[in-house]
Amino acid sequence: MNNSYVRRSIFFPKKAVCGKPFGSISFSSSSKLQYRRHSVKDLRTCIALLQACANGRNPIRGKQIHSFMLTNGFLNSPPAITSLINMYSKCGLMNDAVSVFDHRYDEDRNVFAYNAVIAGFLANERSRDGLEFYGRMREVGFVVVPDKFTFPCVIRACCDLMKVLEMYVVLTYSSTTRLSEILQHNVAVSSSRKSVCGFRTFCTGQDLSTKKCVPCNAKDLRPMTEEAANDLIQKVDGWNLINEDGKLKLNRSWKLKSFTKGLELFRLVADVAEAEGHHPDLHLVGWNNVTIEIWTHAVGGLTENDFILAAKINKLDLQHLLRRKVSS
The missing domain is CATH 3.30.1360.20 (Transcriptional coactivator/pterin dehydratase)
Known part of the structure; x- marks a missing residue:
């Protein structure tokens, strides 16, 4: 083996991933990838590797996989774009995530890619940017239709920023998308103490003196802006x-x-x-x-x-x- 390579490996369980078993991946200092045991020339496997980098908060290796996918023509698939955006978002690199989004043609910008960027902004406590990106999504029109994942994220952004009017517009627009079912499971209301996208939120329309404080040790409680x-x-x-x-x-x-x-x-x-x-x-x-x-x-x-x-x-x-x- 060429000693010029600096061996750094991510090990995965030796079991089927998307129907194909594989072992480990070696990364070189020249950003090239060497693959042992099995040659990874499967888009689905690359997506699984990006997910592993996202979960491990490892943007360096994620970028190396990005480079490999670009070289091998794996970036012509919407799932690949969404996986890259998700990886950069979870690693806190939102500028890179938006760059990936912006460098694709319009036909590659599906609801999943928009959702990945919006959720990434929220996860990185950039609610205003997430709401503005939702605005970009609405400008596209019915080419990209928000789904049951989009609305809870946008509503959470509105809650973070106390955008009552914007929230009303979102609720009005989404009346034809079975939003009542979405809200039943995702949106915070004072009686059930539920949360949006995993974070404690609040409703601004209710008299505060009639509400009840939640425990301060709640894991999803965080300071407001x-x-x-x-x-x-x-x-x-x-x-x-x-x-x-x-x-x-x-x-x-x-x-x-x-x-x-x-x-x-x-x-x-x-x-x-x-x-x-x-x-x-x-x-x-x-x-x-x-x-x-x-x-x-x-x-x-x-x-x-x-x-x-x-x-x-x-x-x-x-x-x-x-x-x-x-x-x-």
């Missing part, structure tokens, strides 16, 4: 949005009649916090100045829980405690 927080802050009068060392928090202050009135306010807030299972930071400054900060420590930022708790605190009758009455 500053843009989303700026939209939600309008639903909790009197609260301010602050940024401390990159952490977004809600903040509100009151001036009380006395020191004991401040402690009574803390008791009322504590009762609400205990009922919700979500606890704020309470500060008594001086003898009658109270400041409350709310943020989700578990994720290092703001979640819908924080706005729900702020809305419930706003419902408390605190007028008898305050030095100056707050106008409603």
Whole structure:
């Protein structure tokens, strides 16, 4: 064997993949591929290798497979394009994913390729780009029709960005695509606590004070963007949005009649916090100045829980405690 090759191998189980068994692949420093045991000249096998690179977050080897497929004319197939986009997306290389998409002819741009790019943007926390890419998909017209995978992803992007009008347009357009069945299994609603595309989301049309906080240790709970927080802050009068060392928090202050009135306010807030299972930071400054900060420590930022708790605190009758009455 030529010693100029730097051997680096991905090993797969020696069982049939798409009907053909194969062993390992050796990658050379010159980006050429040598194949042992079986010659991999099967498009389906290359797609399986790209999936392995995606799951292993290995873009270097993924690019080598990309080069091999390009050299051998394997990129004339829509499944090949979709697999490449998926590999680059999962490896966090969205510019490369979009480049693969843009370098194909229009007939190769099917719904699966669009879905792969949109889902990739969401997975890389680029919801705005994902929504804009959906816009590109709609511009194509009925040549590419969104499917039951497209809509949950787009709705999640709308939720992330608090795009209520855009979400309404999506729901209206998709009324002929059996969306009710899709939403039943994918879209978050306050009663079932489900999620879109695997992430906790929220519905903006409901009064926050009527909702219930979700456990802060939920695996799919993540901090919202500053843009989303700026939209939600309008639903909790009197609260301010602050940024401390990159952490977004809600903040509100009151001036009380006395020191004991401040402690009574803390008791009322504590009762609400205990009922919700979500606890704020309470500060008594001086003898009658109270400041409350709310943020989700578990994720290092703001979640819908924080706005729900702020809305419930706003419902408390605190007028008898305050030095100056707050106008409603």
